[in-house]
Amino acid sequence: MPQSAVTLLERIARFAPxxxxxxxxRLADLPYDLAAGVSVAAVALPVGVAYAQIAGLGPETGxxxxxxxLLVYALFGTSRQLIVGPDAATCALIAASVAPLAAGDPARYVALSGALTCLAGLFCIAASFLRLGALADFLSRPILVGLMNGVSISILLGQIGKLFGFPIEAGGIVPRLLEFASRLGQTHLPTLGVGLTALAAMVLTPRLLPRLPPALVATVISAGLVAALGLDxxxxxxxGALPAGLPALRPPGLPLEELPALLxxxxxxxxxxxxxxxxxxxSFAARNRYEIDVDREFAALGAANIAxxxxxxxAISGADSRTAMNDAAGGRTRVAGLFAAAAxxxxxxxxxAPLAYVPVAALGAVLVYASLSLFDYRTLYDIYRMDRVECGLAVLTMLGVVGFGAINAILLAVGLALVRFVRITARPRDEVLGKVEGIPGLHSVERHRDARTFPGLVIYRFDGPLTFFNATYFRQRALLAxxxxxxGLRWFVIDAIPLSSIDVTGLYALHDVYGELAERGVRFVVAGRRAELLAWLDEHGFYKPEHDAMLYPTLRQALKTFRREVRPARAPVADD
Structure with a gap:
């Protein structure tokens, strides 16, 4: 390939990897990608139609x-395997956000969902330009587990009526369950039979036909029963009849009066x-040993949502079931997504035409099956064993999704997580260090009862950044130590290694501690980050010759100097 073409491709890769x-x-990858693409389509067809019902839209929209x-992500995404498409969480968010604004008007519902999807895509692209890919970690694992579990419960409660052949209109866990119990006498037995058959097919398919997608098998079997027995x-x-043909390209309408709520x-x-x-x-990039660029992924998902x-x-997201099918079927490149789109x-x-015979009860069964697999009780239990407060956040998010809607639950859970983060950061663990016989290094005297401190010396560690929201706490705790x-205190040593960052307020706190200890005749010493601190002092014009005697590169060097200048030789302090 000519050098000019290579240079052009490198430039294009910055925006369209x-x-x-x-x-x-490589043509050698074609058979694998083709097989994977057809397999992904086999999963995407029934799941897309079913998820459209969660979003409150027509089956063809799925x-x-x-x-x-899929075409857009293949151009702009950085994952070789990710398959984008309808997702349970995003569908639930659409329904929760649009239904109150649409007020029962189907045309307005469609317009609002399109506008919401387009705005979400624009937000993603803007976040990519601002390099906010770190927001991938903003929703903590407990909050995401709670969100998915809440969506799982919401889907289950929303679909059980379809399995039994009657509508359930109440909201919330208890009201829906009470309405379901009160309407059991209205069960339509043929509908229930079709739904249970579809559920049984999905349960048995992985055991009997492991290479076939359970949702596709269940849909085909139930549609065949309807057509053969005239159950409709x-x-x-x-x-019923779905519109044939590809969708037309047209921008969604944007009701300006609803713009604040939609934003x-x-x-x-x-x-x-x-x-x-x-x-x-x-997860799939780690499994297959390649890297993804989260900032570019933000833009790719934004472009895919606009598409x-x-x-x-x-609105779409990364689809875990379809991505797993792509991986299991041997998809090697992003071309598998193109073949899935073609299928x-x-x-x-x-x-x-055959889709017209697909029973609503079978789609309800597909969603019930998906909701049961979506509920992650094992991770929730693991979180409970590790941190009960984090588990509480997960449970609160889960119940909030069902009771108050996903957006409100997420906002509440994120707010509580931020409060907890600020509390932890504002009051980090601090400790006085001492020597433990038989264990190298210095250790917390609080966690090691046999640790011994050094007469005339305090080694103090503050495990966190020293910033404006914990500077006063640092000053109080250091002086208490x-x-x-x-x-008899002669030296007070700060272990600077855990001080990951120090802002202006933190520097003033250090200066205050230095001043108060100097009045007592105690020498104030900072061990660790010596070169970094000296460079900062020099750069900002605060350097003084006495700083050289206050700053040590390591705790070991500070201890050696203390032993030489203060302690008598007959009572040495351990170097390590």
Missing amino acids: GVPELVRY LYASLLP ARGVAVL ASAAGLALVSFSSGMLTAR AALTQGF IAIVLLFLT ADAAGA
């Missing part, structure tokens, strides 16, 4: 959302879509 890979595609976004004439609800929901939707997608992308909005779809397009063009040493 997939283009160079597509240009250099297929639209699985089409152009006996009251079993079916999807807040779009920000939450963008954060959840990105965080959920990155969990999937990172979904332009084709009458709805879905063929269904939309030529095979929508000095007071506890008694009148």
